[in-house]
Amino acid sequence: MKRKSTILNRVKKSAAVxxxxxxxxxxxxxxxxxxxxxxxxxxxxxxxxxxxxxxxxSFFSYTNDQGEHVYVGLPLPxxxxxxxxxxxxxxxxxxxxxVANVDGxxxxxxxxxxxxxxxxxxxxxxxxxxxxxxxxxxxxxxKSVVSMMIVFLIMFFLFKSLADSYAKNGGIAAGxxxxxxxIVLYVRDDIALPNIGDKKYKKYxxxxxxxxxxxxxxxxxxxxxxxxxxxxxxxxxxxxxxxxFLITNLTGTKDYWLHIFDPLGSTMAWYAKVPLxxxxxxxxxxxxxxxxxxxxxxxxxxxxAGHIVLMSLIGLMFIFKSWLGSPLSFGLAFAISLIEVLVAxxxxxxxxxxxxxYFGFAAEEHEHH
Numbered sequence: 163m164k165r166k167s168t169i170l171n172r173v174k175k176s177a178a179v180x181x182x183x184x185x186x187x188x189x190x191x192x193x194x195x196x197x198x199x200x201x202x203x204x205x206x207x208x209x210x211x212x213x214x215x216x217x218x219x220s221f222f223s224y225t226n227d228q229g230e231h232v233y234v235g236l237p238l239p240x241x242x243x244x245x246x247x248x249x250x251x252x253x254x255x256x257x258x259x260x261v262a263n264v265d266g267x268x269x270x271x272x273x274x275x276x277x278x279x280x281x282x283x284x285x286x287x288x289x290x291x292x293x294x295x296x297x298x299x300x301x302x303x304x305k306s307v308v309s310m311m312i313v314f315l316i317m318f319f320l321f322k323s324l325a326d327s328y329a330k331n332g333g334i335a336a337g338x339x340x341x342x343x344x345i346v347l348y349v350r351d352d353i354a355l356p357n358i359g360d361k362k363y364k365k366y367x368x369x370x371x372x373x374x375x376x377x378x379x380x381x382x383x384x385x386x387x388x389x390x391x392x393x394x395x396x397x398x399x400x401x402x403x404x405x406x407f408l409i410t411n412l413t414g415t416k417d418y419w420l421h422i423f424d425p426l427g428s429t430m431a432w433y434a435k436v437p438l439x440x441x442x443x444x445x446x447x448x449x450x451x452x453x454x455x456x457x458x459x460x461x462x463x464x465x466x467a468g469h470i471v472l473m474s475l476i477g478l479m480f481i482f483k484s485w486l487g488s489p490l491s492f493g494l495a496f497a498i499s500l501i502e503v504l505v506a507x508x509x510x511x512x513x514x515x516x517x518x519x520y521f522g523f524a525a526e527e528h529e530h531h
Contacts, residue, residue, distance in 0.1 A: 205477035212473055213391055213466065214274050215306045217252035220389065233257055238308065242269070244278065244298035252302075269298070276300055306398065309390045313379045317372070349374055349514065357518040362525040366518065369409060373402065374514040381465065381506030385499065393509070394466040396458065403458035406517045411450065414524040421523075422446040453520055457513060464509055468502050 219236040226232050237253035244267060254262035258271040261283040269276050270283040277285060277295035286294045324339040324346075335343040354363040354370055380392045392398050420427070425442055426435050475498060478491040 201481060205474075205480065209470060209473045209477065212389055213394060213469060215304045215391075215395060216274065217255070217271070217302060217304055218257075219305055219308075220257075221387070231259075238305065239303050240276070241301040241303065242276065242298040243301065248298070270295075276302075305390055306392045306395055309380065309383055309388075309392050310398075313376060313383065316379060317375055320375075345374075346371060353511075353515055353518045357515070357522040358525055359522065365413075366409070366521045366525075369405070370514050370518055370521075373405075373517060374510050377402070377461070377513055378507055378510035381509060382503070384465065384469065385502055385506065391465070391469050393461055394469055396462045399458040399462040402461070402513070403454040406457060406520060407451075407454035410453075410520045410524045413521070415527050417527050418524045422450070453516075457516060461509055461513055464505065468498075468505055472498050472502065 217240060218238050220233060221235050223231060223233045233256075237251045240248075240250050240252050240254075240262075242248040242264075248264050248267065250262060250264050254260070254264075255269075255271040261279060261281065262269045262271075263281070268279050268281050268283070270279045270285065272285050272293055275293075275297065277293055277297055279285065279295055288294050320338070320342065323337065324335060324342060327336040327339045328334070330336070349371055350363070350367060354367055358366055377393060380390075384390050384392060384394070423443060423446070424435075425446060426438065472495060475491050475495040479488040479495075482488050482491060
């Protein structure tokens with residue numbers, strides 16, 4: 163009986179501790195239930211803002227003693243064509259809170275788009291609640307453009323130093339080149355050669371190396387506090403996939419096109435192939451466009467999802483507001499960040515590997531007897 167009583171007391175203590183932990187989490191949620199809706203909406207809006215491109219780099223913000231919201235960041239140049247060239251700083255918009263007056267013309271930032279308005283910043287809507295104001299031609303340097311410029315400069319000086327070290331040291335890499343040389347060799351020996359072949363791989367190597375490091379560095383830059391999400395922008399992934407599409411089809415051999423429009427070759431008489439080709443040829447032609455489409459969607463969706471999950475976990479810390487929930491959210495966010503470092507490299511590898519595979523299809527030649 164005494165032993166049973168001891169076990170029962172331990173169970174009761176464990177249940178009490180568990181109840182205390184659960185109540186702390188629930189209390190953290192119910193305590194601010196009145197403000198919870200606003201907080202969740204604010205977090206959701208912040209995540210949506212992070213995923214979009216913007217006209218400035220926002221580092222942090224705070225509310226001063228006067229109740230004013232102060233943003234700390236780096237404004238970028240706005241370049242518009244509206245009956246002439248208009249160039250001004252994005253700080254004039256004050257994160258969409260004010261109207262920019264440029265040479266007597268008024269512009270407002272609405273849903274991350276620039277519209278021409280009056281002095282009051284009036285936005286007119288149609289029945290579907292779409293803005294009907296005129297939009298000037300926007301040639302602005304956005305956050306994504308700056309990020310791509312940074313990556314371009316990094317890649318330029320990196321590979322220039324690697325080439326210089328080869329020239330000075332008789333083909334031996336030095337300095338930071340020792341780290342990147344194995345990666346370059348891996349792209350050549352394990353991606354280009356197996357998929358394209360040793361005869362034609364060299365003419366595709368410059369593109370494969372560029373696309374690999376470009377995507378990898380942009381993905382890594384997206385994990386920094388700068389808040390960039392370049393490869394999570396479908397316009398960027400579309401451009402990268404379009405390059406793969408153009409190179410594949412512009413360098414395609416005769417055999418590549420015969421495989422699309424005459425996949426059965428001389429194995430059957432032409433009158434027997436006609437009924438089959440009514441089905442086969444449209445599928446093959448559709449495959450020309452599906453391959454690059456899968457490239458752009460895969461890269462876009464994976465990077466976009468990673469940013470959404472990471473920002474959502476960080477947002478949970480502000481929702482829980484408890485000694486248990488917040489550390490758990492932080493721990494999960496930290497773990498996901500480590501996984502995202504691997505995903506950044508993996509997505510660059512997959513995009514490069516599939517591009518090399520498509521190039522191999524285009525460069526393939528058969529012996530005709």
